[in-house]
Structure formats: C-alpha cells, structure tokens
Amino acid sequence: MIYKKYGKTGKDISVIGFGGMRFLKTGDTYDYDKCAEIVVKAGELGVNYFDTAPYYCDDNSEFIMSHAFKNMKKQFYVSTKSSQKDGAKLREQLETSLKRMNLEKINFFHIWCILNMDDFKSRMVKGGAYEAALKAKEEGLIEHIVFSTHCNGDEIETIVNEDLFEGMTVGYNILNFPFRQKGLQAACKKGLGVAVMNPLGGGLIPQKAEYFDFIRSEDDETVVDAALRFNASHDEITTVLAGMGSVEEVVQNCHIGENLKKLDEKKLKEIEGKLFNSMDKLCTGCRYCEHCPKKIPVSKFMLAYNNKILQNEQEVLNNLKNHWGIEYKKAKECIECGICEGKCTQHLPIIARLRDVGVWGDAANQ
Numbered sequence: 001m002i003y004k005k006y007g008k009t010g011k012d013i014s015v016i017g018f019g020g021m022r023f024l025k026t027g028d029t030y031d032y033d034k035c036a037e038i039v040v041k042a043g044e045l046g047v048n049y050f051d052t053a054p055y056y057c058d059d060n061s062e063f064i065m066s067h068a069f070k071n072m073k074k075q076f077y078v079s080t081k082s083s084q085k086d087g088a089k090l091r092e093q094l095e096t097s098l099k100r101m102n103l104e105k106i107n108f109f110h111i112w113c114i115l116n117m118d119d120f121k122s123r124m125v126k127g128g129a130y131e132a133a134l135k136a137k138e139e140g141l142i143e144h145i146v147f148s149t150h151c152n153g154d155e156i157e158t159i160v161n162e163d164l165f166e167g168m169t170v171g172y173n174i175l176n177f178p179f180r181q182k183g184l185q186a187a188c189k190k191g192l193g194v195a196v197m198n199p200l201g202g203g204l205i206p207q208k209a210e211y212f213d214f215i216r217s218e219d220d221e222t223v224v225d226a227a228l229r230f231n232a233s234h235d236e237i238t239t240v241l242a243g244m245g246s247v248e249e250v251v252q253n254c255h256i257g258e259n260l261k262k263l264d265e266k267k268l269k270e271i272e273g274k275l276f277n278s279m280d281k282l283c284t285g286c287r288y289c290e291h292c293p294k295k296i297p298v299s300k301f302m303l304a305y306n307n308k309i310l311q312n313e314q315e316v317l318n319n320l321k322n323h324w325g326i327e328y329k330k331a332k333e334c335i336e337c338g339i340c341e342g343k344c345t346q347h348l349p350i351i352a353r354l355r356d357v358g359v360w361g362d363a364a365n366q
Contacts, residue, residue, distance in 0.1 A: 001046025006193030016257035020052035020061040022243030030060045032067045039068035045254040051079040066101040081112035087132030109142040114149040150345035156183025167193035188236035202284030233262040289340040294333045313360040328361030
C-alpha cells in the first residue's frame with residue numbers, strides 16, 4: 001500500500017481509505033461479524049484510515065467499526081463526524097461515538113457537512129460546534145479537527161484560509177473535479193490533509209461503465225480502477241475513501257493502492273475535454289434529501305433523473321419503474337416545500353426535476 005502524509009499532522013495515511021457508508025444488510029439487519037470481516041481485511045491489506053459517522057448504515061456503521069477494531073493488528077486511524085451546530089450537542093455526539101467505538105480519542109473529527117458559507121459561519125459562533133470541538137481537543141478526546149463540505153472551490157478556499165482546520169473531506173470525482181479543484185489546491189497550499197469521498201460518483205460511474213470508458217487507460221482493468229486512480233493521482237489528495245461492501249471490493253481497491261501509476265498530463269487533459277458542465281449536476285445518492293413530508297423517495301427520483309442527463313427522459317421512467325419499483329406519479333405529490341433542496345449537498349433543483357418527471361410520465365402514458 002502506498003502512503004501519503006496527511007497535511008502537517010505527521011501521519012502517514014493509506015492512499016485508499018475505508019468509507020464506512022456502504023455496508024450491506026443480510027436480510028433486514030446488518031451482520032456485524034460479516035461486515036467486520038471486510039474492515040479487518042482492509043486493515044490487513046494496508047488500509048489505515050477508517051471513516052464512519054453517526055447515521056451511516058441506519059446508524060450501524062460505528063458499531064460495525066467497533067466490532068472490527070478489536071481484531072485489528074496494525075495501527076489505524078479513525079475518522080468520524082458531527083453535524084450539530086450547538087456545542088453541547090456536538091459534545092454529546094462525540095462522547096457517544098467514543099463510547100460506541102470503545103476509543104479514547106477520535107483521530108480525525110469532522111465538523112460535518114458544511115453546505116455553504118452561512119452554514120460555515122453558524123458552526124463558528126460562541127458556544128457552537130467549533131468551540132466545542134476545540135475544547136474536546138484540549139482535553140485529548142480529539143486529535144485533529146477537520147471539516148467535511150459540499151461547497152464549491154471558491155467557498156472551500158475561503159474556509160481553508162481561515163486557518164482553523166488540519167484537514168478536510170470533500171466529494172471529488174471524475175464528474176465534478178473542475179468545480180472543486182480550486183478548493184483542493186488551496187488546501188494543499190495551506191498544508192491540509194485531504195480525504196475525498198464519492199470517488200465513483202455514488203455508484204454512477206460503474207453503473208454507466210460503457211459511457212465512462214474514456215477515463216480508462218492501458219493501466220486500468222476497469223472503469224472503477226480508473227476512477228480511483230484518477231483521484232489517487234492528485235498530489236493534493238491524501239486518501240481516497242472507497243465504500244466497500246465485500247472482501248472482493250476490498251481486494252480490488254487495495255490493488256489500486258498498491259500499484260498506483262499516476263495519470264500523465266495528456267490523459268488528464270483528454271478527460272477534461274470530454275467533461276461538460278451538466279455532469280456536475282448528477283445526483284451522487286448521499287440521501288440527505290430524504291425528509292419529504294409527502295414521503296416521496298426523493299433520492300431515488302434524483303438518481304433516476306441522472307439518466308436524463310446521460311441519456312433521455314424515457315430512461316428515467318424505465319429506471320423508476322424497473323429498478324426502483326416506483327410509480328412516476330409519486331413525483332406529482334410534491335408540495336414544493338423546499339425541505340429537500342435545503343438539505344441537498346449539491347444544491348440540485350429537486351423540485352423542478354420532480355415536476356419534469358411528472359410531465360414526462362403523463363406524456364408517455366397519453
């Protein structure tokens with residue numbers, strides 16, 4: 001496994017990190033033993049950065065990690081998060097995470113999911129999230145205060161230049177890299193470590209492997225290999241967080257980390273030339289939008305809508321019906337309250353897209 005320095009922390013971090021959001025259920029529950037085996041295998045193959053959070057996998061991820069950690073033989077580092085703005089609530093969540101994972105400290109603790117600059121400022125107020133995290137660090141409960149964000153490059157640069165953090169986690173992949181590259185460059189210049197999430201675009205890249213085949217080079221067996229290598233090739237990026245739901249996926253991803261060959265400038269320019277602005281508007285399936293008062297499965301509609309951006313309206317309707325088992329008419333129940341758009345980390349026009357689906361469905365059934 002190849003390792004990179006995480007900013008100025010002095011820590012050597014595996015170029016492939018473990019994203020703890022993609023554990024699979026066995027029936028209706030999570031088999032902790034089976035899931036923990038995947039984590040342990042990653043550790044055996046050299047992964048030493050394990051990222052989890054409250055609420056991941058129906059609030060089971062931290063428990064699964066704890067189940068695995070007791071069987072880990074090599075040194076590892078733990079990343080978890082809190083989106084609480086109130087300092088007291090953040091402290092409570094931190095203590096819960098420590099207890100769940102049976103840890104004395106969190107190595108990388110995130111001020112989680114900063115959506116925009118107003119949101120960032122709300123975490124910095126007296127008695128707020130950052131102040132509580134700083135106090136916990138002084139007490140030894142946190143080793144490094146970092147942040148995660150879905151902001152654009154300019155906003156990330158502004159946050160980085162506040163000199164408050166030692167690292168960050170950001171969504172970054174072949175689909176959206178032009179829109180966040182400036183933020184990564186700013187972080188690198190300031191000496192921050194950088195973990196990147198969603199390297200596979202929420203699964204869209206392997207699902208549309210033929211479409212995205214242009215990112216593959218002779219060194220890549222699959223599009224997945226190419227997407228991971230694209231991220232890992234960046235000097236600004238410390239670790240690429242890959243969600244792994246099986247031992248086979250661990251082996252495949254760790255192979256990239258062991259045999260990393262950086263993309264040359266010519267290949268990077270070739271990829272950039274084939275990207276287009278609308279590709280930054282693909283839903284990555286983070287599911288933060290799932291707060292609909294009408295019980296519309298918003299994230300599934302948005303993932304289906306990706307087919308409009310990549311293909312056509314009919315594919316959206318086909319995906320809804322045949323993949324998700326959802327009637328398009330559900331989209332027409334939207335009351336345009338805006339809750340989902342307020343939660344969307346990518347600032348997608350969800351209401352307009354739901355309206356589109358309703359129109360397309362009606363037209364197709366005339």
